[in-house]
Amino acid sequence: MTRTPPPEGRFDRRLLAPMMLGAVLNPINTAIIAVALAPIGIALGAPASETVWLVSALYLATAIGQPLVGRLVDVFGVKRLYLAGGAxxxxxxxxxxLIPATHDSVWWLVVARVVLGLGTCAGYPAAMHLIRAEGQRTGVASPAIILTVLSVTTQTVAVIGPTLGGLLIGAWGWRATFAVNLPLGVACVILGWILLPRTTGLEPAKEDRPRIDGPGILLFAVAMLALLIFLQNLSVATLWLLAVALVAGAGLVWWELRVTEPFIDLRVLGGNGPLLLTYTRALLTAIIAYTFVYGFTQWLEQGRALDPTVAGLVLLPVFAAGIVFALAFGRRPEVLWKLLIGSIAQLAAGILVLFMTGGSPIWFLVVTMLVLGIPQGLNNLAIQNTLYYQAQPERIASSAGLLRTFMYLGAIVSSVIYGNVYGARASTSGLHVLGWVVIGVATVFLLITVFDRSLRALGRESKGAQAEPSRVDSRA
Structure with a gap:
């Protein structure tokens, strides 16, 4: 099938469908499994110590695979990696x-989640690559509307994921939470085959393609795998995993600084302090967000004694406010004031937690969630936009993948924090400790934002060019 040329001077609207579908595959599978763990455990006779690997497997595969697949997208182009991911x-x-419902089948499901994690790794890096390529083709300095649509789409899916999972399980059982990926994957392959360009202009010519840094990829994978498993099983008995992570990490640094075509260009990354701070903000944002989503939810059910349904409704304002703020301010390309407002809101949410008790009224809990929704919308949007400005165009996909790695690392760190704070039960005193943790992390976030001078210019230099792109993008 011959692909007609893209429209002159505006974002190619045909790219939106495969971009958004690819980008939501990971968040929807991250959210949907939350309501499936108990039914799977009951059906297969598997304890929680085994079913928890259904969550960990996706985290591990994605944290390692995103920068790897992103690098492959940068080198070989979007289409073939997108199609492989969909498959x-x-x-x-x-x-x-199709697997039989036996006890050992839980490990086949873990394998399925690993395959799923690797398959979803192409979506977000491919979307960022396409946006950057379209920005260069059309002359749009910052396609703010398209970046906002990408951010809001992933946030919306995170909201509906658990509800969708519950509906699927109620109608067809736990297998439906896996089977839903069959039509989604096929849709990705069909849309990608028809709508995605074979080349975008950002990837190098065939004769100039860099070699794939196999040793660097292996060292990165070993370091991340050992670190993530250690963090999820924090104990003296697993200290050897930390040692493996440190040795592999040191080997990675040594190798990447010497190889001519590195997997992660540490020379450029080390000289790009603003991008390193962006990754740090992504890590800190994820720690706060996941501490609230999971740690606060546990307290709502155990410390506040709310029904799980009511607890879920209390959390909805976080995501609803996040989407509203992202839509309201997404047209503005500047990032500094978004990050400052978001960091102050994070601090405020942490302080409000300190005043919660087992008898706190629902309205007070909802107000806290509304406050937390401000950084949920503004921080995620600003971090994504900042990455767009700061990453090298020829490495935009791998940089986007590495951003997701930092976010998953933050999710795992948060699970270590609330797991150790709560122990056997989510008490109000434990919740207050989490409040102080959020205040501390938010303070660090605020400080590295205030003193990051590079943020002041981001988006401002494109104001003059932004009026027309905003009009053009809105038609997309």
Whole structure:
């Protein structure tokens, strides 16, 4: 099928469908599994110590795979990696649909989640690559509307994920939470085949393609795998994993500084302090967000004694406010004031937690969630936009993948924090400790934002060019 040329001077609207579908695959599978763990455990006779690997497997595969697949997107282009990712997602759905319901099957489901994690790794890096390529083709300095649509889409899916999972389980059982990936993966392959360009202009010519840094990829994978498993199983007995992570990390640094075509260009990354701070903000944002979403939810059910349904409703304002703020301010390309407002709101949410008790009224809990929704919308949007400005165009996909790695690392760190703070039960005193943790993390976030001078110019230099792109993008 011959692909017609893209429209002159405006974002190619045909790219939106595959971009958004690819980008939501990971967050929807991250959210949907939350309501499926208990039914899977009951059906297969698997304890929580085994079913928890259904969550960890996706985290591990994605944290390691995103920068790897992003690098492959930068080198070989979007289309072939996007199609391969869609095919893997469909395969993962088929595994979950067809395996027999025996106790050992839980480990086949873990394999399916690993395959699923690797398959979803292409979506977000590919979307960022396409946005950057379209920005260069059209002359749009900052396609703010398209970046906002990407951010809001992933946030919306995170909201509806658990509800969708509950509906699927109620109608067709736990297998449906895996089987849903079969049509999604097939849709990715069809849309990607028809709508995605074979080349975008950002990837190098065939004769100039860099070699794939196999040793660097292996060292990165070993370091991340050991670190993430250590953080999820924090104990003296697992200290050897930390040692493996440190040795592999040191080997990675040594190798990447010497190889001519590195997997992660540490020379450039080390000289790009603003980008390193962006990754740090992504890590801190994830720690706060996941501490609230999971740690606060546990307290609502155990410390505040709310029904799980009511607890879920209390959390909805976080995501609703996040989407509203992202939509309201997404047209503005500047990032500094978004990050400052977001960091102050994070501080305020942490302080409000200190005043919560087992008898706190629902309205007070909802107000706290509304406050937390401000950084949920502004920080995520600003961090994504900042990455767009700061990353090298030829490495935009791998930089976007590395951003997701830092966010998943933050999610795992948060699970270590609230797991150790709460212990056997989510008490109000433990919640207050989490409040102080949020205040501390938010303070660090605020300080590294205030003193980051590079943020002041981001977005401002494109104001003159932004009026027309905003009008053009809104038609997309």
């Amino acid at each position: 893997l997602v469909a395969v993962a759905g088929a595994i979950g649909l």
